[in-house]
Amino acid sequence: MDVSYLIDGLNDFQRAAVSAPEQNMLVLAGAGSGKTRVLTHRIAWLLEVEHIPTYGILAVTFTNKAAKEMRARISSICPQKISGMWIGTFHGIAHRLLRLHFQEANLPEHFQIIDSDDQQKMIKRIIKVLNLDDKYYPSKELQWYINDKKDEGLRAKHIDAGYSLQEKQRLQIYKAYEDACQLAGLVDFSELLLRTHELLLTHPSLLKHYQQRFKHVLVDEFQDTNKLQYAWLTLLTDADNFLTIVGDDDQSIYGWRGADIENIQRFLKEKKNPVTILLEQNYRSTGHILNASNQLIKNNSDRLGKELWTSGEDGERIAIYNAFNEYDETRYVITQIKKWERENKKLCDCAILYRSNAQSRLFEEQLMANQIPYHIYGGQRFFDRLEIKDSIAYLRLMNNHQDDAAFERVINKPKRKIGNTTLDKIRICARDQGYTLWHASHYLIENKLLSAGATRSLGAFVDLINRFKEETTELPLFQLLDHIINHSGLKEMFANEKGEKSRSRIENLEELISASKSFTIPEEEQDMDELTAFLAYAALESGDNQADEFSDAVQLMTMHSAKGLEFAQVFMVGVEEGMFPSQRSTEDPTRLAEERRLCYVGMTRAMQKLTICHADSRRLYGQEKFHSVSRFIAELPEQDIQFIRIKTQTKHNYPSIEKRFSNAISQDVLGFELGQQVKHVKFGEGTIIGQEGSGENSRLQVHFSDVGSKWLMTAYAKLERV
DNA sequence: ACAAATACTGTTTTT
DNA sequence: CAGTATTTGT
Numbered sequence: 219m220d221v222s223y224l225i226d227g228l229n230d231f232q233r234a235a236v237s238a239p240e241q242n243m244l245v246l247a248g249a250g251s252g253k254t255r256v257l258t259h260r261i262a263w264l265l266e267v268e269h270i271p272t273y274g275i276l277a278v279t280f281t282n283k284a285a286k287e288m289r290a291r292i293s294s295i296c297p298q299k300i301s302g303m304w305i306g307t308f309h310g311i312a313h314r315l316l317r318l319h320f321q322e323a324n325l326p327e328h329f330q331i332i333d334s335d336d337q338q339k340m341i342k343r344i345i346k347v348l349n350l351d352d353k354y355y356p357s358k359e360l361q362w363y364i365n366d367k368k369d370e371g372l373r374a375k376h377i378d379a380g381y382s383l384q385e386k387q388r389l390q391i392y393k394a395y396e397d398a399c400q401l402a403g404l405v406d407f408s409e410l411l412l413r414t415h416e417l418l419l420t421h422p423s424l425l426k427h428y429q430q431r432f433k434h435v436l437v438d439e440f441q442d443t444n445k446l447q448y449a450w451l452t453l454l455t456d457a458d459n460f461l462t463i464v465g466d467d468d469q470s471i472y473g474w475r476g477a478d479i480e481n482i483q484r485f486l487k488e489k490k491n492p493v494t495i496l497l498e499q500n501y502r503s504t505g506h507i508l509n510a511s512n513q514l515i516k517n518n519s520d521r522l523g524k525e526l527w528t529s530g531e532d533g534e535r536i537a538i539y540n541a542f543n544e545y546d547e548t549r550y551v552i553t554q555i556k557k558w559e560r561e562n563k564k565l566c567d568c569a570i571l572y573r574s575n576a577q578s579r580l581f582e583e584q585l586m587a588n589q590i591p592y593h594i595y596g597g598q599r600f601f602d603r604l605e606i607k608d609s610i611a612y613l614r615l616m617n618n619h620q621d622d623a624a625f626e627r628v629i630n631k632p633k634r635k636i637g638n639t640t641l642d643k644i645r646i647c648a649r650d651q652g653y654t655l656w657h658a659s660h661y662l663i664e665n666k667l668l669s670a671g672a673t674r675s676l677g678a679f680v681d682l683i684n685r686f687k688e689e690t691t692e693l694p695l696f697q698l699l700d701h702i703i704n705h706s707g708l709k710e711m712f713a714n715e716k717g718e719k720s721r722s723r724i725e726n727l728e729e730l731i732s733a734s735k736s737f738t739i740p741e742e743e744q745d746m747d748e749l750t751a752f753l754a755y756a757a758l759e760s761g762d763n764q765a766d767e768f769s770d771a772v773q774l775m776t777m778h779s780a781k782g783l784e785f786a787q788v789f790m791v792g793v794e795e796g797m798f799p800s801q802r803s804t805e806d807p808t809r810l811a812e813e814r815r816l817c818y819v820g821m822t823r824a825m826q827k828l829t830i831c832h833a834d835s836r837r838l839y840g841q842e843k844f845h846s847v848s849r850f851i852a853e854l855p856e857q858d859i860q861f862i863r864i865k866t867q868t869k870h871n872y873p874s875i876e877k878r879f880s881n882a883i884s885q886d887v888l889g890f891e892l893g894q895q896v897k898h899v900k901f902g903e904g905t906i907i908g909q910e911g912s913g914e915n916s917r918l919q920v921h922f923s924d925v926g927s928k929w930l931m932t933a934y935a936k937l938e939r940v
Numbered sequence: 941a942c943a944a945a946t947a948c949t950g951t952t953t954t955t
Numbered sequence: 956c957a958g959t960a961t962t963t964g965t
Binding site: 280281282307308309310331333334406407408410411442471472474475573574575576596633637638757758759760776777778779797798800801802803812816838839 | 941949950951952953954955
Binding site: 576837838839840841 | 956957
């Protein structure tokens, strides 16, 4: 059979990876080295050449987006083989296994997935019900604690509190949370993985079955795996089968949420005869960008070692712009974008990358003011919206009456006269009797333990849910949702809300119904009923966030969310000590190294043009902060960068200084004149010695006796005439 | 049960 | 400073 189409056009190393014999393999794939291509072609190779059946392959990713892309690309290579192949996220695959083996996993048939919001609320309730002070035990911290332990594979019973009272109480909360989830049939994100791991560990025959089935397990972005995910993968491939991991230690930027970079070394040490293949040829960026990125990342120790190169041009040098303040930074970026636009290049090829989300605000404002379309990534996801979660909660409660998280959410939404007093009674009863909230409600009603009014309201709620269930048993999903939204009072409640929100909420509800209408059960999950599959979809899939990705707009996002993307022109902004690296990372070398990797990720997003900005001063938390240039900028080699300075000269063909002094300026620039004595809040007294631009964007050069000459934005510097 | 006042807290995010 | 969370007062 001719399989040349699988390796044609690949470089030697890519080809080696794709056509390697069946073995444990590490593909160390640098940024822009054609990683996804290699991974998908490798899978096609296994199918076509090694004759692995489709069900013999398990491909794991972190995000749904990546899974979707992989599926699409494999199917474009060998369309007839795609069905039946397991491609999914860690959580998605774990969920599928738990559904298939819910009994062995000790879960109720209609168990539900809760997101971290629900999880926090559950924990909060448990802390309260245990009579612990939430001052000493903030739910957020406990949530962290619990997820941390789960990610290490530890349950409450595995942990020894020693003599620490605090640890003892934490464990008590952890335990109570575990019990409450078990009772209610709820599984949080970490639990999906932990449960699956335990399922395989405690059922050797099942484990053996999957080991024999999955001849090859392939993992993308392996540097982001945590301890539990590693254990999961190695357990699954601890037989006559193989594990292929693809990743880049230099792009590990999720250590703070448990990703363990050591997993790569662990793989090399623990797996049988692992072969390493390096992909270093970069098909994305120019020589200057690559060289500078290489130099930067060399400042990290403990790297596996990798150096990107290109056969392409050196390109333009990296521009380093030293802004006076954050306004000037924004102004500069916008000027550059306008210039780009004038060259008839596409706005969507430009990205503004920042370290923290808060930095997007000024850019939004100014882009809006300049009528430049933009798109911000990382907003709230569709299924996370309040109105959507409320509607889904009704679905969940109908599907599984014991779902405490859903119960809490909708019991008094819309208002049905069930207040805190009644709710607390239900919670306490549930705790004392070991019941779920639904069960406790029944108990309280039957034993007449509530006031007449409360009994009536609570009874009405219980009846409502039961009635819904009866009325909708035979309805298709979208009609079911439609029924709930219209008859629960939710729609009315949102419609009566004041302001813009009301309209958008109703729109979202309608979109939810139409989403459910077009929802189809994934092929590999045909065994699930429609409702279960949809609920899982709502919990695990964020809902496509970038709906308008086809519109031509400047892209704004954090450097974290830029990973995996590429843009012709990239602006990295706020590259200052204290911002990037962030203040909190500066003391700890491990975290600093991660910041550096993040910088590396940011830089390697750029294909042609990279601009790095830093501002001398910016307002932060209501205070003016003075930051020095980021050490990362200092680490870039001189021959690859170019410092941009604002020209004092009349590059825009303005009249000469003297002329401007006598006419245009004085009215144009808010009444300041050359030679005028002024006072600045921070810099003291000085003399105006230069001017540039006009109106909002005009700048004045002022010579201060204390700090020398500075360029100031006229509109923001708040200069006082002396 | 709700609005208003006050306190608090400021990386990064997917599932 | 600005946004959220919690507490307070009616």
